Structures are given as C-alpha cells and as structure tokens.
Amino acid sequence: MAAGTLAHLSPLDPKSPEPYYRQIYGRFRNAIASGTLNPGDRIPSARALTQELGLARGTIDAAYGLLAAEGYIQARGQAGTMVSPSLRPRMPVAREQPVAATPYTPSFRPDSILPFQMGLPALDVFPRKIWARLGARAARAMQPIDMTHPAVPGLPALRAGIAAYLHVSRGIDCAPSQVFLTSGYRHTLELVAQALLKPADRVWFENPGYPPTRELLAAMRLAGVAVPVDAEGLVVAEGLRLAPKARAAVVTPAHQSPLCVSLSLPRRLALLDWARRNQSWIVEDDYDGEYRYASRPLPALKSLDRDGRVIYAGTFSKVLFPSLRLAYLVVPEAQVERFERTQAMFAGGSPQLTQAIVADFIAEGHFARHIQRMRRLYAERRDATRIGLERVLGAKVRIDEQPGGMHLILRLQGRRSDRRLVARMREEGLFAEALSDWAVDRDIAPALMVAFTNIDSTATAERLARRILPLM
C-alpha cells in the first residue's frame, strides 16, 4: 500500500496514553483482522511510512518489529514488506487422539513451595508490606453495607479496575459489566459450561494441555476432543477435521500451556472464523499472558474478537498469588445477562475483603508496577535457571527456546521416561512435572517442565541441577 491503504487506517491519536508505535501496530492489526488488509498485500516500507507520518524512524521500526514478531507482516527484501501470505491456516497432519480416562491427580498443587513447582509466582518478592497495609485498611473500612451479600459478579470497583487494566495491557475493550469474578480457573470453566454448554457437547482442548481442562470437561459430562498443538499453537485445521461442529474450544493463545508457544496470527484468525461460522465459543485461558520476555506481551485473542465468540479467562493467581482465590472472565456483551443469571444461580460471589484489597492494589498503581517488576525479574530468573541447568546437565537435556511463560521445558535426550524421572525427583523433594502427563498422546517426546519463578540465581539452579543429575 501507499497513502491509499494508509487511508483505511484510523488516524493516530496524539493524546492517547498508548505510544505511537503501539497505535501503529494496533491499526495494522485491526486492518488485517477486519479484512481491510489481506494476506500478500504490500504495505509501505518503514522508511516510507516514517516520512508519511512524520514520526521518528525508531517508532515505525518498533511497530513493524512487533508486527513481524507476531507473524502479521513479513519483510521480503526487494519485494518490500507485506501482510504475511501464510495468514491462511495450513493443514498439518495429525492423528485422532483418544481422550485419556486416567485422571491427573492434583498433586501438583500441594501446600508447599518446592523447587521447580509450577503455577507459583515469585512469592519471595511479593510486596507483602504494601499488601498488609491495604489489607488492614480494607478491614478497618468495612461498614455494614460491605457485610451484606456482595454483588455476585464482583465488586464494581474491582470490575472497573480489571476492565481498565485489560484495555491497556491486553488490548481488550470491555465494559466493567462484562467482567465476572470467579474463585479460580476451575470455577471459571465451570461457569462457562453452565452458561453456554450442555452435556455431551463437544469441546476442543489442547494436546498437550493443562490437565485440569480435560478433566473438568469430562467431569462436567462434556465430550472433550484432544486437538494437537505444534510450534504455532493449536492446530486449528486438525480441530476442524476431528470435530468441526464442536460447541467450544479452550485455548491458551499467549503461551500455550505447557509448550509456551504463541498461537500464530493465521491460527488466531482461523479459530475466530470457525467460531463465527459455527456459532461456537472460544475460551481464551490467558493465565500468564503478561509474562512474555522476547517482546511486549501479545494482545489477547479476545482483542480480535469482532463477533462476540471469545470468553476471556484471566486470573490473579499468577500475577498476584494463588491463595487469593480470585480469577475472572470477560464475556461478550450479548452474553452478559446469561452469565449474570447463571452465576447468581450457582455462586454467591467472592469475599468482599479480598476483592476490596485487589481493587485498591490496582487503583493505586501497585498492580501495574508489580507486573512490570515481575516481567523483568522472570526474564532474569529464566536466563539464570537456563544457564545453571545447562552447565550441569549439559547434553542430557535440550531446553526449548520460548517467548514467555513461567517454566522451562527440558527435552530429555535419549528418550528417557520423563514420568520415572519426575517420580524420582519428587522423592528428593524436587517438584518438576512430566510433559507426558500433560498429553493425551502417549508418544510425546519426554520432557521435564520446571518453573523458574522461584529460582533466584544461576548458583541455585546449578545446585538443584546437581541434585537431578544422579537421578537421570
């Protein structure tokens, strides 16, 4: 495109809190999502756009860099820059997976903090003093009206705080009334099923994937369909082949759980297209979308949802801490009433006190600061952990390159059993997880999953690795 195509983009807003590069990035993304720009369309070179907009070259480079990193655009040398031609889903080959009947025991969440334990943020650096101060203040401020039945979907101040946060950090535009508080991911998924699904409905889930998802689907008498994951995330085409008429899909687009790959833009668009045509639901489990280290966090899939098919599921377990028991979902505007009715039927709301503390924590800026601090810290701890493990374990493992997440994936070289190794490690008080346990397909390459969030240095990682070595 030249000026002609740029005319389709809405003008930049000098008063927006979003920096220009984010605005440019967002404009292109929306133009692609809405079909204004199509796969293969040429777009101006960074230099041309710099001139056209009268902005610094660095601004345009940052926007284009982000668009390229996420698969939206490609630089083609002489041919210029274009919208990625691969934005149509390809058709990878995969086998149909039978759903495992054996339940995954919730042993991965004991009331303890063990080395490598997944699902825990860095608890040692949580701003507990600030938290205690806000907690004491909220407890003192409690009036009789705060003691009555809380609004079931959540405290208005907290819903508003979440909506504002999602707008800035995840690119989601929603009203506070679309935000529903829950007591955690399991409650979230249950609420979605209660509101939108009925027994025997088919639901895609990721394979490998977070075991509670497939267990919950089965426990709720839904027919789970295991859809494989590859380097671009959920293989949408395979879902289409296995169960084209499924009523819903549960996905982890930001950093696939557990492989940490991001769902590529072509896949995102294919998934949205399927949901639109089929009137199906997409549950976007965005449990750690903030923790991306290669670039700024990707906007949520929900930010591309033009047809009201995406239910966005967030949680405070990873960005604050799990014992808060607070998670939330954002539902399409047209579904607000249905979720209000369903939640009022099955739930009584979350405690006023914890909600009030979190609302204050967000409103006073502690939340944004904490997440930024954690993003930097986790990038450091990830590198430290990787280096420490590689130094000691050497060629016995190959550690995946991945853009984000809260754990590393250690591929076991030589086809050892990851389950046996994990069992031995647990006897030694080391709490890794076996990738095989997260897969329905038993042929998956053996790998350990080890969280790095609570590993404070390379030295610590080396020390831990030396405890693993004799077990391998």
Next chain:
Amino acid sequence: MAAGTLAHLSPLDPKSPEPYYRQIYGRFRNAIASGTLNPGDRIPSARALTQELGLARGTIDAAYGLLAAEGYIQARGQAGTMVSPSLRPRMPVAREQPVAATPYTPSFRPDSILPFQMGLPALDVFPRKIWARLGARAARAMQPIDMTHPAVPGLPALRAGIAAYLHVSRGIDCAPSQVFLTSGYRHTLELVAQALLKPADRVWFENPGYPPTRELLAAMRLAGVAVPVDAEGLVVAEGLRLAPKARAAVVTPAHQSPLCVSLSLPRRLALLDWARRNQSWIVEDDYDGEYRYASRPLPALKSLDRDGRVIYAGTFSKVLFPSLRLAYLVVPEAQVERFERTQAMFAGGSPQLTQAIVADFIAEGHFARHIQRMRRLYAERRDATRIGLERVLGAKVRIDEQPGGMHLILRLQGRRSDRRLVARMREEGLFAEALSDWAVDRDIAPALMVAFTNIDSTATAERLARRILPLM
C-alpha cells in the same frame, strides 16, 4: 423403666464441660435413637430419677423439660412419663406437587440493607473493631507459604475450629477432616450433587422451602420432588409416597425455612430410617440452628446419624456476615475421600485471608461470645418487632408462634395476596418476602416474611408498620 432401663444409659461424666441436665438429655436421646428405648416405654418420673442419680431436682426437670419440648417424651399424669408413642411417623394427607418452572429471581439479596430484608444478621452490632484487628493481624502475618494454593477443603485451623464448635453447640462428633469449606450454600449444594448424585436423580425438597434449593436442583438437572411441610416439619411419609426411591432429601430441621418449625423427633427418626434402608442422602441445611429462643438450640439431625447418611451444611453468613462467603459441610467419614476428590476437581478452595481471620475469631472465643450475644439480642428484637407490628397492624395479621429463626411470619387475614402486598412494599423500600413465592403449592395461605434481626426497637417496628398499613 426403673433402674433396669437406666442401666442402658451410659454413666454421667462429672468432668464433662456439659452440665448434667444436658448429659441426661443426651443419654435419653441416644437411647431413643438407638432403639434402647422404644415409643411407649415408661421412663422414671423426674422425682425417681432425682433420687436415683443423687442430683438436684432442677437438673432432672431441665433435662425432662427439654426432652418433652422436643417431642421425645410425654408426661401422662398417673401413667407416669414415657417415650412419646407418636415417635412413629403418622401418615398425613397431601397432594403431589408439580415443580414450579418459574425461577425465583435472586432479588431478595440486593447489595443493600432494607427494612425486613431476610438473610441478614444484625449488622449494626457486629464486633467490627475486633474483626478489623484480626484482619490486620492476619494480613501482616501472611508468609510466602500462605500465598500458595490453599488446601482445597480449607485451612486446617479453621476445619479444627469448626469441628470443635459443632461438637459443643450442635452435638455433632466429627473429625476436622470431615469438614469442607465452601463459598456458600449454593456451592455446598452443588458440591454434594457433584460428589453423590447424578443427573435425573430424584431429590426431595421442602414445600414451602428456600427457593434456591429447588432452583439449584433443577439447574443441576436433578429431579426435585416437592414434599409438603406441616407443623412438625417435612412430612416424611409424604416423601415416601411421592418418591420412595429418591436419592436424597434436602431439609432444614432446626427451623424449617421458611416456616421456622422444628422437624419433630418422630420425623427425624423416620427420615434417618428411610435414608438407611434406601441408601439415600440427607442434606441437613442448618443455616440458623443457633438462633432458637424458646430453649437451648436443638442438636442437629446429624447428631443422630448412626449410618453415615447425613451431610451437614452450615454457614457463616448468618452467624458472622454474608460477604465473607464462607460456608461448610460435614460429610460422613466414609465419604471424605470422595468429597476431597470432587472438591479438588471443581474448586480451588477459599481465600486464605478470610479463612485465617475466621479461624482466629473462633479460637479466641469471639465466635462463641458473638453467637450468645446475638441469641439474646434476637430474642429481644423478635419480641420488640412482634409487639410493634401487632400494635399497628392489629387484626390484619396473625403472627406465627415459632421457636426460633431470624424472621416472623405474618399471616394475612382475609386472604389478601401476599405477592401484591410485597410488590407494593418494595416500591416503598420495605423488603418483605411473600410466602407464596417460597411454595410450589399455589394454594398456600398468604403471609409476609419479615426479618427482625435489624429492627432495633418496638418504636422502629411501629414506624415500619405504619408504612405497611396503607398498602394493605
């Protein structure tokens, strides 16, 4: 009986914290429940037992008075005192009730405190300073280990505190491991259904009864069976006629919700007998068992459960406050593992902070003191409300005599529509409930239900009554 029967009773314990009259009462109750004493059996006169035990006459009178008030024994003049012959269930006549399809809207729990509003304790007198102090302390005390996933069934200290409390005040013997915390009655009932029932199972519920029970059963795809309630509580014989093979029964034995009558001993035994023979479950919803004014609180039905068929459901919403979102259930020992598995599947546990505060509140004696204070206060407020309403409304209403509860039942004389009156009252900011809305049988006598817990004096009640009068 003379000494011969007494020999069947276990000896009194001079070191027990229970006063002798409670011990005697308990021994007789257990002897009746276990079949050692049968309906129609003679028991010693109070005078004879006084001599035999060497205790003060007042002690025996107190024990016999309690046993008589609860229907266990009867004084028959010359014939002496005997175990009530009516301890076999009678067969009252009732019609089969179709289950209402119209949902009861949860409009009865707005985020406000309106006059007469049901389900709220006296919020004005809650010890908020103590609460705030414990809250601040718990927030300050939070360590990293307290931030991990909490034990799903609940904090050990809280489960232990609840078990000890139930032993003393509700006559329930259970281990802390049998106690499961939930986020409220709805969550409790859902958990029971998830653990023990399957779709299309038939479940008795009380008619009239707390509307969410029948709604939840329907929402969970269970087949609710409306069983009538009379002056002795649930008409068990009618349940046996309507659905003898039902898988469960949900009952409110202490003060039936909403009629406030107590489930009589014959009915209790008949219900337990049915559950035992049929291997069915009894859910005892003991939402306000503490608030009995005529005598000491009745022991829970669960205290008579010899066969592990009763699931006891308690809540902190009435004895502390609703926005805590903490309730609990006690499950039979043989079901502990099943509930552990089920709860781990569907729920993530309650927030650590609120649990820690309640555990401290119980451990430091504030809980027992608060309940005792409230029992006295509610007795006063009930009398004040009754007097104030009767002074103004006079012959237009007849107020039920009832042994406990947190609301009064105002029978409308002259067959006015309670629904229309309630609608008018709500327009005036008065939040009564219509008994008709709580019944599946639409022929129920019209009555208002008005909570007295937040009405502080006769003058207040009169003032409120003067606002009702023109609407009648």
